[in-house]
Amino acid sequence: MSSTELQGFILTRHWRDTPAGTELEYWLATDAGPVKVVLTAQVCVAFVEARHRAEVEAQLAAAPGPELRELELKTFHQSPVIGVYAKQFRQLGRMARILQPLGIPLLEADVRPHDRYLMERFIFAGVRVEGNRADGSTIVDCKLKPAPEYRPALKVVSLDIETSQDEALYSIALDGMAERVVFMLGESPLHPSSEPEEPTDFSLIYCPTRRAMIEQLNDWFERNDPDVIIGWNVIQFDLRVLQKTADDCGVQFQLGRERRPIHWRTHPGKQGYLFAPTPGRLIIDGIDALKAAVWSFPSFSLESVSQALLGEGKAIGDEYDKMAEIERRYQEDKPALALYNIRDCELVLRIFDKTKLLQFVMERAQATGLQADHFGGSIAAFSHHYLPRMHRMGYVAPNVGEIASKAFPGGYVMDSKPGFYDSVVVLDYKSLYPSIIRTFLVDPVGFAEAANTDDPAMLVKGPQGTTFSRTRHCLPEIVTTLSLARDEAKRVRNEPLSQALKLLMNSFAGVLGASECRFFNPKLVSAVTLRGHEMMKLTREFVERRGYQAIYGDTDSTFIWLGRTHTNEEAHAVAASLVRDINDWWTRTLREEQGLENFLEIEFDTHYSKFFMPTIRGSDVGSKKRYAGLSTDAAGKEEMVYRGLEMARSDWTPLARQFQEGLLSRIFRGEPYKEFVTDYAQATLAGRKDDLLVYRKRLRHRLDAYQVNVPPQVRAARIADEYNGRVHRPRQYQNGGWIQYVMTRSGPEPLEARHSRIDYEHYLSRQLQPIADAILQPMGESFMALTTAQQGLF
Template sequence: MSSAALAPAELPGFILTRHWRDLPDGTEIEYWLATDEGPKKVLLTQQTSVAFLPARHRAAAQAPLAGLEVKELGLKTFDQEPVLGVYARRFRDLGKLARALQPLGIPLYEADVRPHDRYLMERFITAGVVVEGGLRKGQGIIDCRLKPASGWRPVMKVVSLDIETSATEELYSIALDGAGDRVVFMLGEVTASASAPAASPMDFRLLYCPTRRDMVEQLNAWFEAHDPDVIIGWNVIQFDLRVLQKAADASSVPLQLGRERRPIAWRTHPGRQGYLFAPMPGRVVVDGIEALRAGMWSFPSFSLEAVSQELLGEGKEIGDAYDKMAEIERRYQANKPALARYNIRDCALVLRIFDQLELLPFVLERAQTTGLQVDHFGGSIAAFSHHYLPRMHRLGYVAPNVGDIAAKAFPGGYVMDSTPGFYDSVLVLDYKSLYPSIIRTFLVDPVGLAEGESTDIQTGLVQGPQGTLFSRDKHCLPDIVTTLSNARDEAKRARNQPLSQALKLLMNSFAGVLGASECRFFNPKLVSAITLRGHEVMKLTRAFVEQRGYQVIYGDTDSIFIWLKRPHSTAEAHAVAASLVQDINAWWARKLREEQQLESFLEIEFDTHYAKFFMPTIRGSDVGSKKRYAGLSIDEEGREEMVYRGLEMARSDWTPLARQFQEGLLSRIFHGEPYRAFVADYARSMLDGRMDALLVYRKRLRHRLDAYQVNVPPQVRAARIADAHNAKLNRPQQYQRGGWIQYVMTQSGPEPLEARHSRIDYEHYLVKQLQPIADAILQPLGDSFVALTSAQKVLF
């Protein structure tokens, strides 16, 4: 330790990665931080781990407890049973203890909370930290103290990575764009054509590598020299890094992309076969597709081509999968600089998408909000535990184990029966974050429920649905939600959209977490106390609105659709909405204060005014549908927007023919324009072959192709035809592991676009695509598809 020095008093940082390891003298925790001084490795040595044992089992567990420290702590389970703290120098010893106690029927609580997570959560640290004290040794800070810090954010050094391969995943090139450099490592030697002046100057370096071993070594050296904090890409873990690891292994050279030239610690997902995680010390890997899904962005396709076309208005320069592989092969063999340009362009597209959607700020704010590592997507259960456990401990409780309460069904969100038909002037009012607001208002909480169930005196408790009782003064979750809600309001005032979105998603996940059987806090009583209270809120709101003389035609979980019973101008409708919002919120505040002495956090807001609105029936019946409607909305500036929810227009499993027809028909009806000729002309054009480009089905194969044995849907039949065709042409088979297939219905059945030989079955599209859509819309108007098309002799 002679080269070590005392660290400065305080250093702000942001946690990039976390790891733990058991050593002979105790558990060591490692955090890599981004700081203003560059990356820092924090090592906390000789850490002990803790779990909790019911005190009444101490004697029975004496033998397995040998060598472990046991303390009385004043903590208890949700069943009010006292527990002892069991401390181990090595974390894995707690797992061994839990397994040894299992045959004895003795539970051990919280033995699965990993050391690096417990250290942070018990100090209320999520991602931002302040480092205090400790010893400096190079990039390392040893045995310091970490405190939470919320406001500081690092300037991340980011690199976009993309590779190109042969059809059989043989590595051809590696492109890197970021961290102050743009470079492509290309397999092969410099040729005369490659060294000739290019048509346009390169804005990147092109380095030729004689072997794949040399490519991997160059890549390792680049990462050490440029030292990025974040690696971004598109399917970067499941494809790019996986192929790079395969190439490194085949070349007998280590792939050392982590800091300190450390390897990727590959892990498989326990619930998703073939899905990989690629943690590496000191660097975060953020996949664009996963980040978009985590932020609830939605695209018909998440391919880089589709997303870049929609967001940037441009995309990749090579067409479909077959053209792409053939063109990549041609460029590799004949024009390597052209392949390098294609490779680096993909890196640039990813960088621009991340920049436009603020994806990196979003994932950083998500980490700060949830307590999860930056590149840990999903994880709502882990985020809940990160916030809840330390607060629960301070109230004297330990967490139950997963499976302590048997899984059983519970009520979901309240969806009203709809009144189908066409309407003028429909208002939509939404409760802002309804379930989190119910948690705050009615004090729904695991500890609060344990307190309520443990007392014989019901006075002063909050009475919930199904006889549940909650403590008014001993709870955690309402306070957590209040903190997050206030932070979101502040983020919205500051126009910090990434933080606002991260906070909203976390709060809205809490009810789902309590209803997830794989969560340690799962309890049907708890989640029912939220959902059934939601039912009550929606029913009482409906009654309030209808007492005002309006009609509620639909409602879904937290939204209510109100028909004003006559056409209203935009100004009139907005005035009605403002009055209803004010009165409903005031009514809730008064009702809850007077009846239960509770402060109301229920807040209904005005969402949309539909000048025209359509609610269809369930196909083949007179019953109104749910979660399916269309409307023509008009805002205060008079801007119109056609809105579709759940209809064929909004669903990817219907053809463009159907979606375009539905949009055209509804638009004409909403605007009071003639529609009968449109229906007939559209059908005639389709039958005449003038709309063939719109007849393509695009569907997803969710399983391996050989998994479909009994029920073989059309998309699977088309995929099998396609891959048989690919095999004949010695092309890679595209669909063996699933994926997206495009096909049309022919007189011989479904056929893929790449291997279509038969005539199109126009009757299929007429009966299965156009007629169902038309009749759902026309029936309330007294018309039908057959009547309109037969009258025009379309079908003859």
């Protein structure tokens, strides 16, 4: 037996029931390499109200196993509870099912043991391992403690495959580690048909069978032993195809450490969506990671994202030409296919490096307590932070569904005042909902404590008669800790950590309003959102007492018209004065009226030297969440900003977006615009803008699901797949996807099967005219008046 102490970063976690008790397994990345920690004979716990003790004991007599123990804990309704302790976690699940028909809830029985072990010790991702037995790279029955600062250097491999149209495996590429390789199906050519396009810096290994390819892949993973597998749609496509190939060949697909298989799971709410838990290795899909980090692209295809971020792509033609070229290379030029395959791996590695995605994923794991390759999970992250603190306050959590789902107010949106404006400044409340939670002590435990408190001086009053304890609460402290950590991350310029903490804090109010969360309570989330409404209205009143006009507001932002044209320096000075005075007012008011410390902070966001707020189409009512402006920073640098307008929406054609941008920018800069409108319309009719006429829309359902209302994109997709069938190509759109089409005189037609003439009148009346009229109407102009003045335009 030997003692050990080291730091590690949790890669994967797993539990299993054994005769001796529940066993927990954690794979760690450490400076000394991968380490497996095994904790044996763990006891699992749930809770039941003490008033049900007799009924529970009767059930235990019939189905022995769990034991009852006295505890100093209670429910939110102040009902004492007793602990239900079991050797095996599944015993708790069985007990919950037995008690359910009796109307007896078994509380927290669904908290998985490997998660509970970590959360109750305030461990998130970084851990310190103390003692006990070390058996090679496995440590048994040690103690884990938090090591929040520890971040190892992870070994990363980028994986990509190439297949035929019907997903028959052709090649597997692996890049990012010293042994860069492509495994190719087939025999090595005796006389290569061509020289490689460029020198190859990877090994090309030919495999006579697909079984041999999988075996080579298994050996590569055991030999190189990466911590992280990255890719593009890597789980839903690459690993799924590799697993199916292995199954068809009768060979094990051993991607995990210790040559263990993937433990495939399906998503309960997404048909066909797969999870791929893999012992000892993280699997991070680039698309999921970018979305989790709030990156946005018109398309998340590897080609589109790499063009946007790196200025280069991977394309070898459209979807059909690409498959034909892959097939040609496989049949005639396998080295060229290998090069194409590994270049995709390179692009993914460079995207991860450019966006610091791996750093973000690691910081997110440390911030949330979730496994690093688990995205979404805001409810689980809330629970990881909240449950251990709640237990130490003497409470156990309710079960999901204890409070019936009910609507509650959302964020505040002020009615807008449409038109063109000079000198509009925008002030934003920093982290509005977290700061409300922190200032007004909104909290599930605090809410329960307030209901049991007789002293009004110990209560904070919230909207709709809610009250919260001034002294006993959990969530405000959690938000404070995270907020201070984010301030420090910003100070040291750790942007991935700052972003992870911001997203986590901003999710808390939403979690309280999610009916699938055990802490769901409409009164709690309303105490946050309605307080936000009150703050926005009071801010508007404050601004207007100063002689300015609030022309729009949205959740945490107030748009203030300064009443006349200001220089950039003057506008910034006014904004700074308003920020200082509003924050001082909140600090003074909260202290004097409620005895509360103020964490509400309004900040200057933007100065728009020119600003446009449109009306709702077809009315004179101001729109919401739609505007454009010419922003000017402190140095005088100008930028056109669009929010919610056609320019910012991918479901409008490039023709419409470029027209809107051109028209607004000319008006904002005081340049002639009438000629631009007529010239643009004439060029459209003359066919000089045909490359801008393409609609790109998503099919959210199967094609056969559209029966009554059939939108244009569905009609185009049906034409495309009918054509694909006739020319013996795979049908692309039967299960949804993205379709590109144009409007012709025969209706919508897909790009891959267009035969009719373009319907230019459609583009003028449905794309250009609505945009032009929304902008020109406040100026007393119209699209029709300008264009019909040009002889023969219509």
